Amino acid sequence: MKxxxxxxxxxxxxxxxxxxxxWITVTQQQIxxxxxATGDHQWIHVDPQRAAQGPFGTTIAHGxxxxxxxxxxxxxxxxxxxARMGVNYGLNRVRFMAPVPAGSRVRARLMLMALEPAAPDGVQMTWQVTMEREGGDKPVCVAESLARNYGAAP
Structure with missing residues (x-):
């Protein structure tokens, strides 16, 4: 950790x-x-038998x-x-580019795109988050995430 x-x-x-x-593992239990929690019980996520016959051969994580x-x-x-506090501020752009089959390992590449002041004593950070699946040939998700942090030294 930096x-x-x-x-x-x-x-x-x-x-x-x-x-x-x-890397972290995305389990069927998490799915x-x-x-x-969300009420999204689509079979591709929660029915292993039916999902085995679907396009991915197994269940996949919700985007x-x-x-x-x-x-x-x-x-x-x-x-x-x-820093005394950090908060999610939102997203500018999100794309789900590939599925995350249950049991997959994923990680993120974090690129700091911008940093600007946020009153009273913080910053707003714009991050490009590129999530990849171990063994995958393209990212599973690319998102521009906004986060705010307050209270650290300038």
């Missing part, structure tokens, strides 16, 4: 890949729990489950010393 000592140190990374996270891993990847990749 620790930034100040927002200035982080700002020096604009335009660069800041981190590549460790089922996500279906329960929004894949997207919801972004905060986990940020938390594992870096910290900003002295």
């Amino acid at each position: 620790t930034f000592q100040s927002y200035s140190e982080l700002a020096a990374c604009v335009g660069q890949e800041v981190a590549v996270t460790d 089922d729990l996500f279906a329960e 929004f489950l894949t997207l919801s891993l972004i905060p986990r990847f940020f938390e594992a990749a870096f910290t900003i010393a002295g």
Whole structure:
């Protein structure tokens, strides 16, 4: 995990890949729990027998489950010393480019695209998050994620 000592140190990374996270496994249990939480019980996600006959040969994670891993990847990749709070601010663009079959391992590449002040004492960061599946030939998700952080040294 990378620790930034100040927002200035982080700002020096604009335009660069800041981190590549460790792999995490997306389990069928996570997929089922996500279906329960959201009410999205489409068979391609939660019915292994039917999904075995479908286009991917198995169940796949919901696109929004894949997207919801972004905060986990940020938390594992870096910290900003002295920060008292970080919040998700939104997304500018999201594309789900390939499925995430149950049992797949995924990771994220985090590129800092922009950093600007956010009152009263923070910054807004724009990140390009490229999620890849181990053994996959293209990203599973590419998202432009906005995050705000407050309280660290300038």
